[in-house]
Structures are given as C-alpha cells and as structure tokens.
Amino acid sequence: MEPGIHPQDAIRCDLCREHTVQMYCSPCLTNLCKKCVGEHLSNNLQKHDIVDFYLRKSKFNFPRCDIHRKEQCEMYCVDCNTPVCPHCVTSITHERHCFRCIQDMxxxxxxxxxxxxxxxxxxxxxxxxxxxxxxxxxxxxxxxxxxxxxxxxxxxxxxxxxxxxxxxxxxxxxxxxxxxxxxxxxxxxxxxxxxxxxxxxxxxxxxxxxxxxxxxxxxxxxxxxxxxxxxxxxxxxxxxxxxxPHSSPRQLSKLFGSLTPISITTQGYSKMIPDSAPSSPLKQLLDEPALITSIYTGYISLNNVTCLNDEEIWIGNLTSEIKCFNVSGSLLNSISTKSGKSAMDLALTNTNDLLYTDTNTGTVNIVRNGQTEELIQLQDWVPQNLCVTFHGDILVTMYNVDITQCKLVRYSGSTMKQTIQFDDEGKPLYSVNNIVKHVSENRNLDICVADCGAGAVVVVSQSGKLRYRYTSQTSVAKKNPFKPHGITTDSQGQILTADSDNHCIHILDQYGQFLRSIDNCDLCHPYGICVDKDDSLYVAQFTSGKIKKIEYMK
Structure with a gap:
C-alpha cells in the first residue's frame, strides 16, 4: 500500500469501482485494477501507457491538445505561450514559431x-x-x-x-x-x-x-x-x-513627567503597522463655525501659531521674538531666537518642547527648559516649515541655496530618515515659485503640504508616493487665485488650509474632497493655523496681529 494510504481509504479502480487499484494509465489519468487493464486497452481510439500504480509519478502527464483531442502536447510554443501537439507544430498557425520541449521546461x-x-x-x-x-x-x-x-x-x-x-x-x-x-x-x-x-x-x-x-x-x-x-x-x-497656588492643577502633569512617544521602526512589511493614528470619537462639522475669542498679540505680520492646548499658544512673526500666550490673552513667556533673526516656522514636540526653523543659520532649533540648542544643521539647503508627526519624527520642507529645488525631509531627532522630492515619473512634487511650504501629518500618516507657489495642497503617502493635489473648490466664492499658506489636520483626518488672499479656511476630507469653507468669523488674511487636542482651530491673522480661536466641529 502506498505510504499515507490507510486500508479504509484504499483507492478503487475507476472502471469496476470494486477492486483496489494496481495499475495506472498515464495518458488517460485512469486508476485500474489488473482485471480491468484489458478492457481499458480495448479502446483503440486512445493511446495508452500502463504503468504500476506506485510508479505513476515517474511519468509526466502531458496535457491534451485543445485542437487535436487525441494528441498529447509534448512541446511548448514560446511565441503563443501555449502547449502544442506534434500536429500543431507543423501547422500553418505556428509557422516559424519557436518551440521548447515541455519535458525540458x-x-x-x-x-x-x-x-x-x-x-x-x-x-x-x-x-x-x-x-x-x-x-x-x-x-x-x-x-x-x-x-x-x-x-x-x-x-x-x-x-x-x-x-x-x-x-x-x-x-x-x-x-x-x-x-x-x-x-x-x-x-x-x-x-x-x-x-x-x-x-x-x-x-x-x-x-x-x-x-x-x-x-x-x-x-x-x-x-x-x-x-x-x-x-x-x-x-x-x-x-x-x-x-x-503657584501653578494650575492642569499643569501638574507637565511638572510631574511624561512618557516619550513610542518609536516604531519597521523592516520588510510596512503594512504590519496600521496606517492611521489611534481613532478618535466621531465629530461633525458645525453648520456655522463660531468665533470663541480673539487674542491681540501686539505683533504685525503675524505668520505662525502652534499649540497643544489653550494654556500655551506660541506665536511668531517677522521679528526675533517668539511669544507664548494663554487663551485669555495673558503673555506667559517670551524668547528670542539664537541668531537674533526671525523664526520661519514653529512647532511643538510631543513632550511640549518648542521647535523653530532659522533660515539665516540653516538650522532647526529646539528650546528645552528655556535653553536653545541647534538640533539640525543643514548644508546647501535652507529649512522652511516644519511639523512633528504622531510618532515624534520631524518633517521639514526646505529649498536649496539656488532656489531651484524643493524637498521634504523626515528626521528622527537630528538623524535624516527619508527624503520626498519627486513623483513616480521623476517630476518635482513641489514648486520653487514660492519657498513657503507649510506641512502637516494627517491621522492616516499622509503628509500634506500647502504649496503656495503651485496654488495647491500636495498630499503624499507615508512612503512619499503622490496621492493627489487639491487646487481649490470652484464653488468657494473668491476674487483672488488660491494660494494656500498655513495647513493643519484634525482628529477626524480632515485637512484645513488657509486661503489668505480670499480670507477663508478650506476644509477637505482625507481624500482631498472639499467639505466646506470657514469664511465668517471676520477672518482677515489668515496665515498660520493649527488645531489643539480638542479640535479648536487657532488662526494667525497676518495683518491684524490677532489670534482667533474658532470652534468648527461638535
């Protein structure tokens, strides 16, 4: 009995269905007992090759020809990519074709x-x-x-x-x-x-x-x-x-300590890690966004705002001074850039340390416990805008000193991990018409860049593959071309971008579909924008020097 075949599972003859199989016809793929071999061979219309059942695997079961049903295909037509029989080889259909022996293959x-x-x-x-x-x-x-x-x-x-x-x-x-x-x-x-x-x-x-x-x-x-x-x-x-009391109970967690963000480095299958950050409760857009408060900063040319909550709202402008306010408008802190020049962009790390880019020194700087130090030093490239990802990486947009190229670079601390510059066809993803390129990471880990010079929001996947470009919604009432400046994302994966010249904010879903615009709340040249952990929107108005807090979801 063949190994692996038990008595109760004995294979029967395909003809009589009674006796145990002993022989095998390779061309017909038929199991036979010895008594039925003669009956099987009596069929003269078919070629037969009877072998011992246990030796059946040593013979090749060639496929039947689709045209000449009695023939076996022992050759393979390379041109037609199909098995052929001897008759087919000599036919006009396969004239001058290249053949290979199926057995050799x-x-x-x-x-x-x-x-x-x-x-x-x-x-x-x-x-x-x-x-x-x-x-x-x-x-x-x-x-x-x-x-x-x-x-x-x-x-x-x-x-x-x-x-x-x-x-x-x-x-x-x-x-x-x-x-x-x-x-x-x-x-x-x-x-x-x-x-x-x-x-x-x-x-x-x-x-x-x-x-x-x-x-x-x-x-x-x-x-x-x-x-x-x-x-x-x-x-x-x-x-x-x-x-x-010398500090608010809500600030005790900052004094007590915090966990560093979990660091995930994958090798091989990137899909092993979920494509999105932890899910958030479902929220809906308000029919009419509401202005909660306005904070006067004393600045003109206000271009940056970043915060994690309404207790510490950091803002910057075209001077060397970076200020921190609370939602009541009280000035909590003020620092000067290390170079004495203006900070191009601001961001907060997951541990609430302040980051800022300095185009004059070509550096990304970090402020820890009141002390400023250089985190990233660039050569031949100038850092522009930046954001911090869910996993603690830093995304920085930059251009070369000749202003002929623009790219986005991912850093882990001061170590460069990824460069995003070209699409699948080798064409630049980002324009050089305007060096301002605000950036934000979405909940699904897409990277969203407000390309002011191109008049588009450019969205790429985590790996840097272009997903889509948003070039404004025609239904949005506007007088001037779409030139997005600030950009941010919220807990629902929605993308918000500031249309400064048209005094409104565009809201898109994560697939780039326009949802609505915020064009009330007396917005005037919105520039830098951010949302806090509660999805409240903060808008830095370039000309008025005001920060506006807006509720747009419930």
Whole structure:
C-alpha cells in the first residue's frame, strides 16, 4: 500500500469501482485494477501507457491538445505561450514559431523549485522562525518592562507625595502660627476694650451716685473724665491670609513627567503597522463655525501659531521674538531666537518642547527648559516649515541655496530618515515659485503640504508616493487665485488650509474632497493655523496681529 494510504481509504479502480487499484494509465489519468487493464486497452481510439500504480509519478502527464483531442502536447510554443501537439507544430498557425520541449521546461522548473525549496527551507524559514521566537520573547517581557515604567511613575508619585506632605505640613504650621498671632492681636484688642469699659462703668457709677446725692458742693465739684473713651472703640482689623497656588492643577502633569512617544521602526512589511493614528470619537462639522475669542498679540505680520492646548499658544512673526500666550490673552513667556533673526516656522514636540526653523543659520532649533540648542544643521539647503508627526519624527520642507529645488525631509531627532522630492515619473512634487511650504501629518500618516507657489495642497503617502493635489473648490466664492499658506489636520483626518488672499479656511476630507469653507468669523488674511487636542482651530491673522480661536466641529 502506498505510504499515507490507510486500508479504509484504499483507492478503487475507476472502471469496476470494486477492486483496489494496481495499475495506472498515464495518458488517460485512469486508476485500474489488473482485471480491468484489458478492457481499458480495448479502446483503440486512445493511446495508452500502463504503468504500476506506485510508479505513476515517474511519468509526466502531458496535457491534451485543445485542437487535436487525441494528441498529447509534448512541446511548448514560446511565441503563443501555449502547449502544442506534434500536429500543431507543423501547422500553418505556428509557422516559424519557436518551440521548447515541455519535458525540458518541466525539468528546468523542477530544478528551480528544488533550489527555491532549499533556499526557503534553509535561509528564509529559519529567519521567520527566529523572528517568531524573538517576538514571543519580547511579548513575554512586556509585562516586566511596562511594570518598570509603572514602578518609575509610582516612585515619582511617592516622592511627590512625601514632598507635598512636607509642603502641606509647613503650610499648616505657618497657618497655625499666623492664627496664633491673629488671636493675640484680637485678645490684646479685647483686653484694652475691657479696660476702657471698666472705666466707663466706674464713671457711670459715680454719675449715678452724684445724681442721688443732695450735697451741693460735691455735685458742683464733680468732674467727668471721658477723655479715654470719647473716641470710637478701638478695633484691630486683621485680614485673613489667602492661599495662592503657584501653578494650575492642569499643569501638574507637565511638572510631574511624561512618557516619550513610542518609536516604531519597521523592516520588510510596512503594512504590519496600521496606517492611521489611534481613532478618535466621531465629530461633525458645525453648520456655522463660531468665533470663541480673539487674542491681540501686539505683533504685525503675524505668520505662525502652534499649540497643544489653550494654556500655551506660541506665536511668531517677522521679528526675533517668539511669544507664548494663554487663551485669555495673558503673555506667559517670551524668547528670542539664537541668531537674533526671525523664526520661519514653529512647532511643538510631543513632550511640549518648542521647535523653530532659522533660515539665516540653516538650522532647526529646539528650546528645552528655556535653553536653545541647534538640533539640525543643514548644508546647501535652507529649512522652511516644519511639523512633528504622531510618532515624534520631524518633517521639514526646505529649498536649496539656488532656489531651484524643493524637498521634504523626515528626521528622527537630528538623524535624516527619508527624503520626498519627486513623483513616480521623476517630476518635482513641489514648486520653487514660492519657498513657503507649510506641512502637516494627517491621522492616516499622509503628509500634506500647502504649496503656495503651485496654488495647491500636495498630499503624499507615508512612503512619499503622490496621492493627489487639491487646487481649490470652484464653488468657494473668491476674487483672488488660491494660494494656500498655513495647513493643519484634525482628529477626524480632515485637512484645513488657509486661503489668505480670499480670507477663508478650506476644509477637505482625507481624500482631498472639499467639505466646506470657514469664511465668517471676520477672518482677515489668515496665515498660520493649527488645531489643539480638542479640535479648536487657532488662526494667525497676518495683518491684524490677532489670534482667533474658532470652534468648527461638535
């Protein structure tokens, strides 16, 4: 019995359906018992080749010819890319065609497959097996590694609790001391009033006695001494102290510490990682966007705004000064660029550090704890606009010193990871008509560039492949050509871009379809734009020096 065939699975003869198969006709692909071989060979219309059933694999089962049904195709027409029989080889249809022996082709293919099988088994499969083991080991260690993170947070929390307990105790002791001093003042005040009250009572008693007396001389000589209590009763007005917290509870997380963003580096299959950032609750566009507040910055030529929330809104203009406001309009911080020249663009890292580009020094700079340092130094290229991705990379648009080329570069820290410059046909993705190229990463990891010089929003995939160009919606009422400046994206994957010359904001979906425009809220030359974590829109107006906070979703 053939290996792998069990008695209950015995193969039966295709003719009688009763006896166990013993022979095999290769051309007919028929299983036969010995008794039925003669009957099968009686069919003279068909060529037969009877072999032992267990040797059937040593013979090739050539395909039948589609035209000459009785013939087997043992040749292959290279020109027609099809098997052919001997009759076809000599026919006019295949005149002057090139033929190959199917058996030779089959032998070559089997030889190739044997090599591939060996390569896959010995080289590729072990790598995947090892990778599987490594990933399982890594997964098994996740609890321990993330446990260490939790322990570090707990330790920081315990230290904070101890320090807070010390601070709270000191404040309580101070409160008790102030309370005692307050009590002492009030007691002295009370005792002094009691003393005066006692004098008043004595005077009243003396007057009463004189009034009852008939002694003329005594009555006439009596003098009332009211000098000590002619004034209003003394009163020590001591105001209670107030507790003034030095920071908002909402800012404690910044002081306490934060997690660095998870870093993902893939090799091989990029689709292993989801194409989008974590999903957000579904929101809808408001029928009528609403202006929440306007912040006057004191600037003119306001061109940049970036924020993560309404507590810290960073803005820049054509001077060396970068300011930070809160939503109430209070100035919280002000820094100067390292070069003393203006910052071209601003962005905040995932750890809330400030980044800015300096075209004069060809650098991307980072401000940490009030200290400015160069993060990226370019040679022969000038950085323009930038943004920070969901995974913490930095995207920078730049042009060469001759202003003949423009490209977008991805950095991890100061290390260059990717350059995006040309489409599949080798044509430049970005124009050089205007060097301003604001950039933003969308939720699906598309990269969106507002190409002012080209009058288009250019969107490429994470790998840099062109997806589409948006060149304005004809239904948007406008008088001037579409020249997008600021660009940002929100939690719904929508793209917002500032149409400065037409005083409006275009809103697109992630596929580049126009959804609506924001043309109310008294917008005037909107330039830099951003959205915070709550999807509130902040618009830097170039000429008015105002930041406008707008709600456009619910």
């Amino acid at each position: 089959l032998n070559s293919k089997k030889e190739f497959l044997e090599k591939e099988e060996s390569r896959i088994r010995n080289s590729i499969y072990p790598k995947y097996a090892d990778a599987s083991v490594d990933i399982k080991t890594h997964l098994n260690g996740l609890n321990e590694e993330y446990g260490k993170l939790t322990c570090a947070v707990n330790k920081q929390g315990e230290e904070w609790h101890r320090e807070i307990d010390v601070v709270v105790k000191a404040l309580k002791d101070e409160i008790n001391q102030v309370k005692q001093r307050h009590s002492d003042i009030m007691l002295r005040n009370l005792n002094f009033i009691k003393k005066l009250t006692s004098g008043i009572e004595i005077t009243l008693s003396q007057i009463k006695e004189i009034l009852k007396s008939n002694d003329v001389l005594k009555c006439l000589s009596f003098e009332i001494c009211t000098e000590d209590f002619q004034k209003d009763p003394p009163w020590a007005d001591v105001k209670l102290p107030a507790f003034v």
